[in-house]
Amino acid sequence: MAGAVLQGVNLTRWFGGLCAVKEVNFEIQAGEILGLIGPNGAGKTTLINLVTGYYAPNGGDILYQERNIAGMKPHTINNMGIARSFQIVRIFPKLTVLDNVRSGLVDRRTRSPIRVALDSILRSRDSQMIGRAGQARGEELLDFVGLIQYRDELAENLPYAYCKRLEIARALATEPRILLLDEPSSGLNPKEQNDQITMIRRINAKGITILIVEHVMKVIMDISNRIMVLHYGEKIAEGTPEEIYRNPKVVEAYLGGETSAQG
């Protein structure tokens, strides 16, 4: 399909006797913001884990840059240009906010660990992303997400909402083409949600394709170009926000009141 930057073909993943993702076919168009919704347990996070390499699918393929990346390791996939955030944030607590971002700046795409070690020994502080260049770029990213004033603070001291932003900044540091966000709005109050919508839009404006999993309806309806709906591991609907909103199957799937109260 023209314009598709990532494609999932018949993706399937089992956990014991439970089928978490069942023959899901999807496409992400270059430059769009694709929303992924569904009741709890629908398989949304599993799908993200499949795409980013944390799980290998039991069946199906994931096509990216004319390669099948299904089953590749997370670091390989990241080095190919796909980054993510986590549902429960995974920042580096004892590193400073700036260092959290700078850790993402290190070029591991082209260099093996031994090469990185050698570069570090021979060039130390000036070595690429840890020297002045890294400082500047790191600050730029922090500024972009609005955390610049906390740059020297230990990440573990940040309030939760800021940690989420930090994680996104760190993911952006790896210069991804696609960014997968796993429930970035959970735990945020309405004002924070609005700020986040703005930020995600700005990320998208830079040309980064985004897949966003979300429970908070307000955010996802507002921000997505298209939305995909999963239910019990299967894709039950796909379309523009308006189409999804009115889709009877979607309404039925949610008719258990599992939507976020803030939606």
Add this chain to the structure above:
Amino acid sequence: MNRTSIKLLFGILGAMVLLALPFLIRDRYFQHLLVLSGIFVILSTSWNFLAGYSGLLNLGHVAFFGIGGYSSALLALKLGLSPWVGLPSGGIIASLFGICLGIPSFRLSGPYLAITTIGFSEILRLISMNWVELTRGSLGLYGIPPFTALKLPGGLSIRFVSEQNVYYLVLIFVVLTLVLMHKLTHSEFGITLKSMREDETGAESIGINTSRYKLTVFMISAFLAGLAGSLYAHYIRLISPEMLSLGETFSVLTMVMVGGLGTLFGPVIGAVLLTFLSEGLRFLEDIVKIDIRFIIYGALLILTILFMRNGIVGLFRKAGQSDSGRPGD
């Protein structure tokens, strides 16, 4: 700025003292302890690299020490190679064994890795005790040649039999090791390791191939430990399977914890302190006629972890700043 110039001043003074030390204190026994301290600084630093900076608990570390020593000694004794060849060889061979432990570390952590590493070093110790044709078993290897004399232009040659000269040799390697450590930890490599230590899953998500980095760390750490082993072998000139015993690992552990895990100078302070303390205790034991050395080690380890988690370096930091946190720069 003031702090930097003070540090620089201390650094220069310290360097001068270190260089002049064997001439200031001529007691041979003292110099012997200095050499031993230096060797243990290298060994402790290498262990600290694994455990403190990378979060990899290796309780079989002395295996690398022993491999380095035995390799170097055997190369000299059986193949007649110069100890100068044995020195890097010991390091390289140990490094290859480092791969053996690096691989399990991909999937194991905490106690599981710890116990596997103990198993590794114990198996090696059993081998060194039982493969008598190669290692002479419990008798060990003796008569290991010292580092061959270096000939200087002008006809002078430096021999490496006396404590004094070996001290300078070891000092050079200590400095090289610490410089290496500093460069590795205050750099891209360092920040990558710290990321891995903090959250492996998160680290993977930003492109860090945790397995290969762990492997690299093991190889570097093992190399340094092997180097230390080789220095030890050609200095003491007698080695035995005791070199590979768990007791030695625990000594190293205690040195690093007391000095300060995850810091650059922690292992240095710890190694020097405990080497001298150990000898001091030996005298005490002779006087008091009780075997208290290891008891004090054990108690020291426990007390350090309970009350002084970041070691001596940590105490200094606390005095200087308000937050103390875990192993940092």
Add this chain to the structure above:
Amino acid sequence: MESLFVQQIFNGLIVGSVYCLIAIGLTMIFGVMRIANFAHGDFSMLGAYFSIYFVALLSGWTGWIGSLVVAAVGVGIIGFFVERFLFRPLLTRWTDIDIIMVSIGLFILLENGARLAFGTAPKMISDPFGSRSVNLLFFSTSIIRLLCFLFSGIAIFLLQLFLTRTKMGVAIRATSQNRSAAALMGINISFIYSLTFMVGSALAGLGGVLYGTIFAVFPMMGAMPTLKAFAITILGGMGNIRGAIFGGFILGVAETLGGNYLSMQYKNAIGFVIIILVLLIIPHGLFGGKQRT
């Protein structure tokens, strides 16, 4: 040849039963509190020394059986204090590494303290039956060894009863499965921690007497049982008591057979080899979660 083989198997089972006891204690403690106690074998050592001194007081088989109780209770009490003052402060504060280090420090302390207190010469727990042996259907063994096997079995059986039929036992199992849920159910976690550690240590102490009866008693005897207990718990699954029983017998038999048919000197290495092989193939993360498959 055949009967020798069978004999070895039974020898292995006897030794294995003792390993089981010690391993169960370790795995319980790890399962409930996630403490990997590297000094666990030293509790066995203490138990063995308890026995020696008690048997000196009260000889004969009553003395020996009495010493089992004394060792279990004595070591249990020691365990209480160790848990309370050494491990408890660390559980909330620091990381895995710290707990392991402290237990190593304890190991060094206990071993060398014992050397100081008891001297390095190995002692024997005097065999109340004077090494008389008994001939059963397929094998023969000394009476005292048979009793060791018997008492191991009894202890394991009683433990299973405790864990399944008593309130406290069920509470322990609940805590090992899900600590926060257990706390919400009104279980006093602090009490459970103490109890678990005491029971686990008592088992180690008991196992120590049996171990010392079969082999010998000396200050450094703790190291091997510790490492073997770890091998067993890893084989059977950390926290899994049935696995520990299973693993204990396997190790006992494997060691005895290996020692006889392969090499005496490397006998002790068998435990390590098992650990390494098992861990390489099936690391503890059975449910990978976010880890890659």
